[in-house]
Amino acid sequence: MLELLWLPFTIDFMQQALITAVLLSVAAAVLSCFLVLRGWALMGDAISHAVLPGIVLAYAAGVPVVIGAFIAGMFCTIATGFMTEHSRLKEDTVMGVVFSGMFALGVVLFSFFAIDVHLHEILFGDILGLTWRDVWQTGLVALVSVSLVWFRRKDLIIHSFDPQHAKAIGLPVRALHYGLLVLLSIVIVTALKVVGIILVIALLIAPGAIGYMMTDRFDTMLLYAVSSAVVASVTGIVLSFALDSAPAPTIVLMLMLIFVLVFLFAPVHGLIRSKRRARYAGHVMNNPG
Amino acid sequence: MADVGNNQAPAGIEANNVTVTYRNGHTAIRDASFSIPNATICALVGVNGSGKSTLFKAIMGFVPLAAGTVEILGKPAGRALKRNTVAYVPQNEDVDWDFPVLVEDVVMMGRFGHMGFLRRPSKVDHEHVESALRRVDMLEYRHRQIGQLSGGQKKRVFLARALAQESRIILLDEPFGGVDVKTEESIITLMRSMRDEGRVMLVSTHNLGSVPQFCDHVVLINQTVLADGPADVVFTRENLEQAFGGVLRFHVLGGQDLHDDDDAREVTVITDDERPFVLYGENDPAAKSEKVPDKTDQP
Ligand SMILES: Nc1ncnc2c1ncn2[C@@H]1O[C@H](COP(=O)(O)OP(=O)(O)OP(=O)(O)O)[C@@H](O)[C@H]1O
Numbered sequence: 372m373l374e375l376l377w378l379p380f381t382i383d384f385m386q387q388a389l390i391t392a393v394l395l396s397v398a399a400a401v402l403s404c405f406l407v408l409r410g411w412a413l414m415g416d417a418i419s420h421a422v423l424p425g426i427v428l429a430y431a432a433g434v435p436v437v438i439g440a441f442i443a444g445m446f447c448t449i450a451t452g453f454m455t456e457h458s459r460l461k462e463d464t465v466m467g468v469v470f471s472g473m474f475a476l477g478v479v480l481f482s483f484f485a486i487d488v489h490l491h492e493i494l495f496g497d498i499l500g501l502t503w504r505d506v507w508q509t510g511l512v513a514l515v516s517v518s519l520v521w522f523r524r525k526d527l528i529i530h531s532f533d534p535q536h537a538k539a540i541g542l543p544v545r546a547l548h549y550g551l552l553v554l555l556s557i558v559i560v561t562a563l564k565v566v567g568i569i570l571v572i573a574l575l576i577a578p579g580a581i582g583y584m585m586t587d588r589f590d591t592m593l594l595y596a597v598s599s600a601v602v603a604s605v606t607g608i609v610l611s612f613a614l615d616s617a618p619a620p621t622i623v624l625m626l627m628l629i630f631v632l633v634f635l636f637a638p639v640h641g642l643i644r645s646k647r648r649a650r651y652a653g654h655v656m657n658n659p660g
Numbered sequence: 661m662a663d664v665g666n667n668q669a670p671a672g673i674e675a676n677n678v679t680v681t682y683r684n685g686h687t688a689i690r691d692a693s694f695s696i697p698n699a700t701i702c703a704l705v706g707v708n709g710s711g712k713s714t715l716f717k718a719i720m721g722f723v724p725l726a727a728g729t730v731e732i733l734g735k736p737a738g739r740a741l742k743r744n745t746v747a748y749v750p751q752n753e754d755v756d757w758d759f760p761v762l763v764e765d766v767v768m769m770g771r772f773g774h775m776g777f778l779r780r781p782s783k784v785d786h787e788h789v790e791s792a793l794r795r796v797d798m799l800e801y802r803h804r805q806i807g808q809l810s811g812g813q814k815k816r817v818f819l820a821r822a823l824a825q826e827s828r829i830i831l832l833d834e835p836f837g838g839v840d841v842k843t844e845e846s847i848i849t850l851m852r853s854m855r856d857e858g859r860v861m862l863v864s865t866h867n868l869g870s871v872p873q874f875c876d877h878v879v880l881i882n883q884t885v886l887a888d889g890p891a892d893v894v895f896t897r898e899n900l901e902q903a904f905g906g907v908l909r910f911h912v913l914g915g916q917d918l919h920d921d922d923d924a925r926e927v928t929v930i931t932d933d934e935r936p937f938v939l940y941g942e943n944d945p946a947a948k949s950e951k952v953p954d955k956t957d958q959p
Pocket residue numbers: 682683684686688706707708709710711712713714715
């Protein structure tokens with residue numbers, strides 16, 4: 372049994388999968404903190420679906436997929452903003468319509484162009500078919516996005532917490548807003564090969580949510596987010612090898628397991644602690660003195 | 661901070677013919693002009709929807725001006741913002757109280773404009789945070805998450821942030837909402853001392869009763885500026901009637917109800933929703949004397 376668990380660390384394509392998954396999950400986890408704090412969960416989901424037509428067209432035109440994906444992602448957010456402003460609909464409604472429409476367009480476009488990738492690979496990733504080049508690319512993206520977010524995190528925190536104050540002290544609020552969107556698109560494109568565009572949202576939300584439930588300080592939240600994402604990636608891939616299950620969904624399942632555990636047992640904000648606190652308060656109220 | 665008060669110095673905030681139209685086409689402010697001198701506490705008074713918050717947004721540049729200009733200390737508002745001259749104390753509803761930041765983190769946010777590229781707080785920054793927290797009497801709460809505070813304490817944290825920011829101009833949107841009399845008094849005391857340091861505070865409030873007590877200057881607003889000037893000139897029954905239309909509650913106790921003798925003076929209680937404004941005397945603006953009652957329980 373132990374050998375079966377160790378085996379993936381010795382095989383070439385499993386090593387590539389492990390390293391790439393860890394790098395990607397770190398980049399996604401760092402972004403996820405801001406997605407959670409800004410209430411951008413649906414936005415992340417929307418962009419990850421909406422990039423599909425961009426990817427297909429970029430493949431067909433022979434330009435880097437990142438560019439196509441980025442343009443499509445931006446189009447989704449801008450179209451959503453425009454339609455929300457010019458209709459009586461709420462933003463999440465418009466977003467739901469726009470991103471599902473773009474996703475459908477992507478699938479239809481896909482059948483028009485003869486592209487030498489399987490749709491299945493784009494949707495669910497192909498983590499066992501990576502090359503060392505993919506590993507390097509993911510590493511680069513992770514390095515750039517993590518260091519950008521880390522060194523500008525204080526500005527990003529202010530901008531998420533109190534955009535009015537951010538503006539009052541002269542922070543470049545637009546640059547921060549769009550910078551975060553750009554990073555989001557880049558990470559989503561990088562996730563393409565690893566977990567696919569359907570499941571990437573799990574990596575972009577769950578780690579931040581876990582960190583958020585664990586602590587009241589941002590830097591600690593970031594730490595919890597990154598470590599839970601890394602643990603889920605490694606255990607997910609190792610388990611998928613042992614169980615012969617698909618790696619990406621197994622990673623997501625591990626993440627969900629951590630999420631549920633934290634939801635129940637987190638030190639302050641967990642369900643059990645809050646329940647116990649409430650009961651204790653009730654006890655004190657009923658038996659004063 | 662230099663003491664200002666002479667006439668040559670530029671006004672604290674000066675708006676010239678400001679018009680603000682929201683993107684849905686609604687014009688919330690039309691042709692508003694006013695001027696607030698330095699070292700002044702100025703009340704911004706008007707009914708719900710009269711455009712108070714909109715005016716703040718216009719000064720801060722959150723909504724574009726369809727027409728007109730705003731100048732801060734004699735410079736265009738945009739330039740003043742870049743120089744960290746304006747602090748903003750948000751309405752309670754505008755803040756995400758679950759955000760993972762501690763009290764001292766929020767106050768430190770006031771220092772960011774003074775920090776370098778990497779926003780590493782220096783010893784001076786830490787000192788400013790500490791003295792600001794001490795000044796609003798919140799030092800012992802510095803390690804609390806901001807959601808775990810009472811309404812009045814939350815207000816004081818954001819005041820401390822404005823203090824730490826060292827800005828000359830401070831905008832406060834309804835700082836007395838959900839705050840008890842004691843905290844209100846302490847906020848007023850704090851604002852007075854900040855005024856004496858030469859700062860300008862623009863305060864939107866529905867507590868009409870406190871306005872003559874702590875404000876030097878009043879801007880009455882309803883879509884446009886109805887009146888602006890020193891409180892004792894502008895804050896009159898006539899102007900308030902004009903600003904509030906039928907919304908105000910007037911309670912007039914005539915001379916006969918009030919006195920056993922034939923004293924003709926009467927009491928007028930004017931209330932928007934919170935602390936009432938009380939006029940006592942004959943119904944003649946020149947002979948009026950004002951008195952501010954303690955906050956009574958409002959129905
Ligand atoms: N984002 C917006 N888009 C369109 N119209 C708006 C927007 N915000 C406010 N308004 C409108 O502008 C007018 C002024 O609103 P504002 O919030 O400035 O009022 P206020 O004086 O602050 O009121 P209150 O005392 O209730 O805080 C209102 O009629 C309001 O409906």
